[in-house]
């Protein structure tokens with residue numbers, strides 16, 4: 001296998017992803033970071049220098065399983081010590097399978113600061129994607145959302161106590177490959193000549209008071225920022241071909257919908273796994289997910305909009321736009337109004353899409369015997385006047401010694417709360433339709449702030465049922481995309497209300513379920529999944545919504561730690577905190 005070497009310098013950069021200048025975290029002076037491309041089986045080696053002198057740094061390779069290299073997973077306080085300002089650390093891992101992936105910062109809220117990029121692993125003769133011969137070309141779309149308030153302010157607001165608590169709100173802009181259209185007026189001021197004004201009226205009829213049109217009117221030249229740095233990305237395509245459009249979402253908050261004007265999409269890949277192909281008009285994508293869709297350029301040769309809009313939350317964010325342009329098109333710009341994406345609150349439609357995802361023939365099947373079942377209730381709670389998310393009444397707070405280092409040096413008892421196990425279930429009297437304070441006294445558990453873990457022995461087959469519930473506010477339950485590190489898992493099924501094992505287990509698909517690394521938990525419902533603990537490491541399993549994780553919505557799985565000594569953990573990855581004391585015995589006090 002080939003080694004793909006990269007050298008990255010991570011630094012603060014001034015950038016204008018939506019034509020409004022901000023400080024962002026860039027790689028080699030750019031945002032988004034460079035695309036990594038490799039073939040399945042290649043070794044990827046990324047030498048990362050942290051040139052930010054005021055914060056540590058780690059980079060997570062989302063969707064890469066890190067088989068045998070848990071120290072390269074890039075999760076601060078979990079798999080490694082943050083790379084300090086001025087230091088260099090080299091990640092080395094195998095691109096274990098073909099698929100559409102991405103990478104991102106995994107320390108504090110660095111992902112939301114713009115630290116991310118695409119990671120594409122191509123199929124090979126040994127690991128061939130079953131639809132490999134069905135397309136002529138590839139297009140790549142990395143989706144994200146963007147806030148004008150910087151992440152330090154966002155984090156401080158989320159950490160605030162009492163009236164100082166502040167939610168991040170909705171993002172200002174959605175980005176496609178790092179570009180979005182917020183408000184052209186600012187761009188015009190900087191560069192009056194290049195922003196070719198378009199008439200608002202051509203896109204919004206007089207009297208149209210829709211949110212989209214209001215947003216368009218607010219800007220001076222239409223929402224398209226033509227001729228500027230944040231003008232829509234253009235995908236050039238030849239007529240009469242089939243393209244594989246890769247779509248990944250690394251949004252901080254938003255669930256998205258992607259619609260390509262005038263074209264059907266055939267879904268073939270989800271999170272690096274082949275799915276049984278199905279055709280749709282548009283796709284939903286949650287943060288942490290990726291898809292490949294096949295798109296046939298069989299329409300009239302012109303330019304078409306690709307429109308990306310918010311799902312699941314009342315949008316205050318205009319759609320992001322890109323252009324699919326036939327090489328034979330006479331015009332640069334699509335003639336029509338950008339297509340609307342489905343209504344944000346149509347959950348039924350989202351479920352319909354999600355339930356269509358089935359395993360393609362040939363997908364590895366799950367083992368049939370289960371060793372351990374874990375029910376995970378997610379609730380939102382007040383803890384000492386802070387708002388937190390909790391799993392079985394435990395809200396995650398990370399230790400200052402990375403778990404992997406703690407286990408490697410045998411200092412877990414001083415590094416974190418290793419004596420208490422994370423709970424496998426919750427009080428079954430909990431009423432998921434009611435907010436926490438309206439629960440019966442027996443179900444009113446106190447929320448613990450803790451860094452405890454789930455210890456899972458090597459080889460264990462684990463079933464997890466994620467159970468959603470009402471948040472703090474009555475009548476509110478949100479969707480959460482859950483992502484597991486170090487693994488793909490089988491998605492066994494979804495359901496409404498409270499999961500009842502005797503009733504619901506037999507309805508699950510345990511014979512040929514699809515594999516993924518991220519799965520959505522719908523409001524007031526549950527999602528069941530299965531994985532095999534065959535990859536020793538300490539893995540995060542969490543909601544991929546950045547502010548939710550920040551508020552503790554995640555758990556830690558310490559897997560196969562009895563086999564950790566078989567692995568070659570580089571000392572520089574885990575030598576900090578309590579691990580330092582264990583590794584460098586201090587001279588006895590005299």
Ligand code: C2O
Pocket residue numbers: 060062104106288483485540542544
């Ligand atoms: Cu892409 Cu732990 O996340």
Ligand code: CU
Pocket residue numbers: 479480481543544545548549553
């Ligand atoms: Cu969440």
